[in-house]
Amino acid sequence: MARKTVEQMAVNNIETPEGDPDVEQSMEFFLYFPTEWDAHVTKSCLMNLQFDTSVHYSESSDSWLCLAKKEIKPTKDRLLELKNFFDRLATAKNGSYDGWGTTVRDNE
Template identity: 25%
Template sequence: MKIASLLLFFVLGAVALPAAAQSVAEQQDAIVIENLRSAGSDITKPHSIDFFLYFPRKGQAKAAATEILELGYTVVELEKSPERSEWSVHATRTLVPELETMKASTRELEKLATEHGGAYDGWGTSIVK
């Protein structure tokens, strides 16, 4: 009985580990995708995805925007955020909002934002029928 309990704990613990290793933003990816599906969006089709990053200073935002372009995103806007005392970078890219694809984008942009002293704020998109 003790061996069976230990084995069950190990299996359940191993299943739970990947979720714990994910960032909050990566966990949100699944929620956003499920919300899209629930709202009637065809998540097998490409969507124009909007990504948002924030930086304390303009120079940091500009440097990050340059790298974002190099990664294949389009930078839509780089401006002083009216509701925050930071600089915002709004980028877009056309992707199929599949979970692993979105997690990869999230990891990529979180890393980039951190390297430039900023924060990745997540993504959103319109419903595609």
């Protein structure tokens, strides 16, 4: 299944009874860059926006991953806003935004 389809299904599930968009969740955002420098410049920008960030070399993609984490309320609108922001941020440094992930919490 295409990544965009999977991501849209995940966004749709956030605002269903199984997900609660009013509760902050730890979200991870994946940005890839051709150089370590570009990844670190992006890391600095995201740290200023209160994201926990790290940079790692990804052998599987032969590029540098800038992983950004933040506790947010993941509404559809907020995730779309962040997607557009990360797309612009990554593109400005010859990189690419590769989506987001979250940990499923058991409320029991």
